[in-house]
Amino acid sequence: MNAMAATTGFVGVPDLWMTMLKSAAMLCLVLAVLVLFVFLMRRFAYQGGATGKASPIKIIATTHVAPKERIVLVDVMGERLLLGVTAQSVNTLARIPGDADMDAPGQDKTIPSDAASPSSFINHLKLAGFSKKSAE
Numbered sequence: 001m002n003a004m005a006a007t008t009g010f011v012g013v014p015d016l017w018m019t020m021l022k023s024a025a026m027l028c029l030v031l032a033v034l035v036l037f038v039f040l041m042r043r044f045a046y047q048g049g050a051t052g053k054a055s056p057i058k059i060i061a062t063t064h065v066a067p068k069e070r071i072v073l074v075d076v077m078g079e080r081l082l083l084g085v086t087a088q089s090v091n092t093l094a095r096i097p098g099d100a101d102m103d104a105p106g107q108d109k110t111i112p113s114d115a116a117s118p119s120s121f122i123n124h125l126k127l128a129g130f131s132k133k134s135a136e
Contacts, residue, residue, distance in 0.1 A: 056077045071093065
């Protein structure tokens with residue numbers, strides 16, 4: 001009878017659990033490798049990739065003016081651009097030479113207390129020496 005019990009499958013039940021355990025372990029291993037791959041891709045995606053070269057475009061500062069609207073100061077190969085960015089377009093507000101001193105001596109750089117309002121951002125631009133004429 002023992003030989004008959006061995007052929008009916010009662011002995012194979014522990015092998016089923018071992019197979020399920022091995023399958024779960026392999027699934028966890030594949031998921032861990034996938035998560036590691038995604039982490040490494042996000043970490044090194046914006047650093048020049050495999051060449052290691054730095055990008056010639058650098059974002060220096062960003063200020064949100066309204067929902068989905070912001071002003072961005074970008075350095076492109078030594079020239080600074082002040083860009084107005086909306087959901088529909090990107091507009092050049094001003095071009096600043098790369099050697100221009102952003103903190104010119106002799107100017108009063110006081111920041112108003114309501115620094116989050118759009119009008120205070122215009123005051124910041126005026127204090128920095130930007131005007132409508134310099135943007136053209």
